[in-house]
Amino acid sequence: MNRFLLSFCFFLSYCSVNAQSSEKSKSKFVASELFSSSSFLPSGNSYRLATGEPGPDYWQNRADYKIDVSLDDKAEIISGIETITYYNNSPKELTFLWLQMDQNVYQKHSKGLDAKLFLSSNAAESKFEGGFNIESILLNNRDKATFAIHDTRMRIELSEPLPSGQKISFQIKYTYKFPRNFRNADFNVNRTDILPTKNGDIYSVAQWYPRLCVLDDVSGWNTLPYLGNGEFYLEYGNFDVNITLPSAYIVEASGDLLNPEEVLTSTQLERWKKAKTSSEKVFIRTIEEITDPTSRPAKPLCTWKFKLNQARDFAWTASKSFVWEGLEIVLPSGKKVLGSSLYPVESKRSDSWDRSSEYIKFTLQYFSKQWYEYPYNKAVNVASNLDGMEYPGLVFCAAKDKGNMYWAVVNHELGHTWFPMIVGSNERKHAWMDEGFNAFMDNMATKDFNGGEFPGYPEIDVPVKALFADSLVAIMTRPDVIPGNQVYTIQYQKVAYLLTLLREEILGKERFDPAFRKYISDWAYKHPTPWDFFSSINSSTGEDLNWFWKSMFLENYKLDQKITQVVNPQKGKSQKAKITVENMGKAAMPLKVEVTFENGQKESHNFPVEIWEQGLSYSFSPDSDGSVTKVVIDPQNIFPDVKADNNSWTINGQNTKTKSGKL
Structure with a gap:
């Protein structure tokens, strides 16, 4: 996120x-x-x-979506008709369904607003009131359904139980108004937003349709409200999405574009096809063409048709202001992916969006080789004011970012393909299972990118x-x-x-x-x-x-390893010193110790964490005989010891808290 x-x-x-x-x-x-x-x-x-x-009886349900949506760019309203086919793979019959209604976080007195988890002063004063307007719900596309909306969740009553192993289809007709710049100074929770640019607004469209809550074997229905920080937990399925809007707009989305010949000019179609087989980026729409009306089809409206399989979500973008570039990315297995970047003229800088294709290519190839192959046919990077947000096959990154932070956010958002798009953890309860795993992978990728060109997250760590x-x-x-x-x-x-x-x-x-x-x-x-x-x-x-x-x-336990005693042999005796270390904090870690002798020689000792199973104190003797002049715990600061002042001992008494003696 x-x-x-x-x-x-x-x-x-x-x-x-x-x-x-x-x-x-x-x-x-x-x-x-x-x-x-x-x-x-x-x-x-x-x-x-x-x-x-x-296990052998593991199960999860499935939701397929067919959505026809239109954008009214004058009123800034989304209107959609979605048909959901829901498969009950659970071991029991269902009498109702729960859906996520994330746009309802913008309704007056929503749980998120009243909890003030993401409000800034300007948002608190905003008169904007949004949320889904549900016009109708039809079961089996014919029977009017009974439903109730509770904040960011909706319960639909089934007219008859849905048995295990069976499916049901239902249609939802809905609208909602775009929130504009409903954001917080530290972070934002708006997943649908509009970025003004000199050549037109950029629409970032996500959490834009009612989505099935997950029913699982752990918690049953997962219906925690959307409050802001706890993100998403979604079922997998197939998406068929048709997006209708004025033809002046360029649209990109999570899925594969099915009708390029209907929504692109002949010149753009030729470039689009070339980009899919070119190792160098190809401009499907150039800067010069943004203000040229002939760079778009000469008709009032276009319907862009997309398809995405085996995914947990779908997002899209639209703007008249897009520069659009693409290139072919070949994964280690030989699979070919289209890297697609869309951004306004203002973002086309050498230290920013000019490098989008480069960053997409490296990230997809690196993570595919290291962990698991990138699953989609396309990777889209969109300039927006969402600062950074991830969806299957498409990410929103800040239009204003440059340098290290631009690299970091592109790499991070695309990295979310693996967590949680492939591995579908419950972000609403365990956000660390996608954010932390992703940041861990990002740090590895950053070290290997272009000889370590960027520091990555340490800039804000x-x-x-x-x-x-x-x-x-x-x-x-x-x-x-x-x-x-x-x-x-x-x-x-x-x-x-x-x-x-x-x-x-x-x-x-x-x-x-x-x-x-x-x-x-x-x-x-x-x-x-x-x-x-x-x-x-x-x-x-x-x-x-x-x-x-x-x-x-x-827990948030702390590590504090402490040298408590060093006993040296008497001079002239061929004996070994004895060193005692105590574990002062509630945490435990392996123990690394560097020992320096009177003659200047050094020994390094590595002990497993199991040394602490017998209690808080551990004693050992070096391999070599002779007096010890210095002992240091973890000299390379590998482990998270919270107190460094008790990690070293010197014979001249610099560590006054440590006992010394002679054998």
């Missing part, structure tokens, strides 16, 4: 971490809390196995110690409960940091990467829970990582 420039998150977090220095030095570690014989993970069943894999501040809630906190100034820190940065730590230090790339790929493959186009993820990684790597999941994800 959109990125968060948190103006005061760093201040709050860093102050909390500094305050920890005044805490008493009594250990809080309890080994039995982290290394318990009884797991917090649920027992496996026929739906979800204890190995973190879908807080220090690692601030990720464990007392003021922060746990990662597993429901998104809408996370304070706004903590959202980026917790859902994005902390999760990315922890997965990197797991990959590069605790497990190693050779174990983590295959496990992560298996998780993606197992749950592609399915609905995993956090427990499925934890169990999957445990099972694939052969490690019981519950100590890690509990301390780092379920």
